[in-house]
Amino acid sequence: MHFVFEVQGGDFNKAGDASSKVKKILQQIGSDSTVVRRVAVACYEAEMNVVIHAHHGFVTLDADINQVIIVVEDEGPGIEDIEMAMTPGYSTAPDYVREMGFGAGMGLPNMKNCASQMEIKSRRGIGTTVRMVFENA
Amino acid sequence: MLKVKNQQYFHSVHLMEDKCKGCVNCIKRCPTEAIRVRDGKAHIIEERCIDCGECVRICPNQAKIVVADTLENLKAYKYNVALPAPAIYGQFREGIDPRHVMAALLAIGFDDVVDVAFAADLVGKKIREAISAPSEIRPFISSACPAVVRLIQVRFPNLVEHILPVLSPMRAAANIARNHVTEKMGLDPKDVGVWFISPCPGKVSAVNEPAGTEDNTISGAIPIAEVYPLIREKLNHNQEELDQIVADLKPGSGLGLGWARSGGENQSIGGSRQIAVDGIHSVIQILEDVERGKLSDIDYIEAQACVGGCVGGVLTVENSFITRRRVRILATDNAGRLDGVLCDEMACEALDNEDWFRHDRPIEPRPTLKLDDDMAVAIRKMEQMERIVEDLPGLDCGSCGAPNCRALAEDVVRGLANEMDCVFKLRERVAQLAGEMMELAEKAPPAMGHVEKKAEIENAIGEHSAKTKPDTEK
Numbered sequence: 088m089h090f091v092f093e094v095q096g097g098d099f100n101k102a103g104d105a106s107s108k109v110k111k112i113l114q115q116i117g118s119d120s121t122v123v124r125r126v127a128v129a130c131y132e133a134e135m136n137v138v139i140h141a142h143h144g145f146v147t148l149d150a151d152i153n154q155v156i157i158v159v160e161d162e163g164p165g166i167e168d169i170e171m172a173m174t175p176g177y178s179t180a181p182d183y184v185r186e187m188g189f190g191a192g193m194g195l196p197n198m199k200n201c202a203s204q205m206e207i208k209s210r211r212g213i214g215t216t217v218r219m220v221f222e223n224a
Numbered sequence: 225m226l227k228v229k230n231q232q233y234f235h236s237v238h239l240m241e242d243k244c245k246g247c248v249n250c251i252k253r254c255p256t257e258a259i260r261v262r263d264g265k266a267h268i269i270e271e272r273c274i275d276c277g278e279c280v281r282i283c284p285n286q287a288k289i290v291v292a293d294t295l296e297n298l299k300a301y302k303y304n305v306a307l308p309a310p311a312i313y314g315q316f317r318e319g320i321d322p323r324h325v326m327a328a329l330l331a332i333g334f335d336d337v338v339d340v341a342f343a344a345d346l347v348g349k350k351i352r353e354a355i356s357a358p359s360e361i362r363p364f365i366s367s368a369c370p371a372v373v374r375l376i377q378v379r380f381p382n383l384v385e386h387i388l389p390v391l392s393p394m395r396a397a398a399n400i401a402r403n404h405v406t407e408k409m410g411l412d413p414k415d416v417g418v419w420f421i422s423p424c425p426g427k428v429s430a431v432n433e434p435a436g437t438e439d440n441t442i443s444g445a446i447p448i449a450e451v452y453p454l455i456r457e458k459l460n461h462n463q464e465e466l467d468q469i470v471a472d473l474k475p476g477s478g479l480g481l482g483w484a485r486s487g488g489e490n491q492s493i494g495g496s497r498q499i500a501v502d503g504i505h506s507v508i509q510i511l512e513d514v515e516r517g518k519l520s521d522i523d524y525i526e527a528q529a530c531v532g533g534c535v536g537g538v539l540t541v542e543n544s545f546i547t548r549r550r551v552r553i554l555a556t557d558n559a560g561r562l563d564g565v566l567c568d569e570m571a572c573e574a575l576d577n578e579d580w581f582r583h584d585r586p587i588e589p590r591p592t593l594k595l596d597d598d599m600a601v602a603i604r605k606m607e608q609m610e611r612i613v614e615d616l617p618g619l620d621c622g623s624c625g626a627p628n629c630r631a632l633a634e635d636v637v638r639g640l641a642n643e644m645d646c647v648f649k650l651r652e653r654v655a656q657l658a659g660e661m662m663e664l665a666e667k668a669p670p671a672m673g674h675v676e677k678k679a680e681i682e683n684a685i686g687e688h689s690a691k692t693k694p695d696t697e698k
Contacts, residue, residue, distance in 0.1 A: 116602040131516040
């Protein structure tokens with residue numbers, strides 16, 4: 088099962104739509120509620136990162152009876168220091184975004200907590216790809 | 225209690241078939257996509273219906289009705305107690321004291337009245353205690369609106385544990401009433417009818433099918449709209465009679481009365497890390513945010529299915545914007561009474577009984593989204609559904625009887641509908657068939673000489689020899 092959803096950078100109105108669709112699909116195929124919850128939270132954080140930092144991106148959902156894989160790739164500035172970005176509380180989000188309640192620096196650590204595996208690839212000035220794997224049951 | 229045969233769940237919202245024209249208004253408004261039009265009539269999918277009353281509100285033909293109890297049903301009991309919802313007080317003109325409305329309920333046939341706003345004062349205190357205790361769960365969601373509780377059960381099953389296990393003021397009021405009549409008055413519980421005077425179908429269903437408790441202490445629910453004309457009559461013409469009985473009544477404080485409108489519950493609980501959301505579609509948005517983990521800094525969500533809160537219920541009478549103002553005035557006028565209410569003997573005794581306020585069993589999720597019990601099959605259906613969605617026009621016109629193209633695709637993979645139910649798909653197919661018919665019609669029988677065919681064959685032979693020529697020259 089393969090689904091792709093587009094995410095537009097800077098579009099705070101539509102932010103969260105892709106993760107809502109992902110969540111509904113997992114509920115429809117009958118994933119366990121804890122799995123749905125984890126994927127929903129992690130996918131939303133990743134989607135928000137695209138909205139906050141990048142120009143444009145895609146959320147891809149692949150699922151079978153064993154696992155759920157979420158890949159969020161974007162065209163954007165990339166992450167300067169991934170290790171630093173993984174530190175709870177570290178954030179490069181601009182002030183206006185923080186005023187909206189986002190950009191608290193908990194996104195990546197939170198995603199890592201939810202997923203059973205997470206890989207980040209990033210190239211400065213080109214973009215970032217986050218791949219998260221969850222056990223499906 | 226109302227009983228409808230062959231139903232898995234109790235529902236107060238029903239269809240009057242002869243009034244239904246099969247229009248698509250209700251299917252498009254339903255927040256859980258629980259209605260389909262089949263054979264020209266709306267059908268409610270009972271596992272999905274949450275009795276919010278949106279379809280009752282929108283139906284232009286009054287085909288959706290709320291089946292509830294009537295005052296006639298009081299005859300089955302020797303002693304009847306009314307539990308008026310706080311929303312009732314805003315239905316009457318400004319200046320009417322809540323005690324007069326309570327007195328009017330006694331004048332129209334009830335033997336006793338326990339104000340739900342009074343219970344709300346006590347419930348507010350219990351909620352404050354419950355959300356102040358440390359807990360992994362944040363935010364908690366109020367269990368007061370039964371349509372919201374059902375919405376969570378069917379559409380947000382992941383969030384059932386967020387529902388605060390404190391009973392609604394209606395349930396607390398019933399426990400207080402039951403205790404009073406059996407312990408204090410020595411009546412046999414079987415002889416006592418306890419009736420909630422309801423602003424909405426959600427509460428009517430909740431009375432008949434409790435969530436979070438097994439005890440059914442409430443005999444039935446009577447719409448505010450049913451008692452309204454009778455109370456109005458008493459208020460207008462029997463003022464003196466009412467004046468004589470008000471002394472013994474215990475109305476809630478302004479804070480308890482405030483529960484009738486959105487925001488009132490939070491006000492009665494006190495604190496700042498709370499959100500009040502009203503209107504079922506707005507509630508859905510907030511619940512989406514809770515599932516995303518976005519609201520973990522909030523302690524409590526007061527969520528009501530009706531716009532404006534209970535005063536917006538479909539079983540009320542007055543315009544909810546007018547009622548909201550009246551409730552605000554009543555809340556201010558009675559603001560100072562809270563201490564009096566909480567020091568009341570009945571209140572003190574009630575507050576000591578924790579089990580009058582607590583859920584005694586968990587609220588179970590009732591997920592309805594799953595396409596199949598076997599996940600492998602569900603995944604195949606999901607893929608098939610996506611292909612169907614891509615093929616449908618995406619106009620969400622509702623003419624197929626489903627609320628939108630995606631819902632039709634879902635019905636198709638569930639085996640409940642056909643792609644040809646889509647008028648656009650049907651038109652495409654008709655056009656295609658018409659084309660095939662034209663082609664067939666142009667074919668003349670052999671006896672009339674295959675004029676066109678002959679020319680075609682000759683052409684084909686000619687082309688073939690032209691093509692093969694270069695080869696032979698090689």
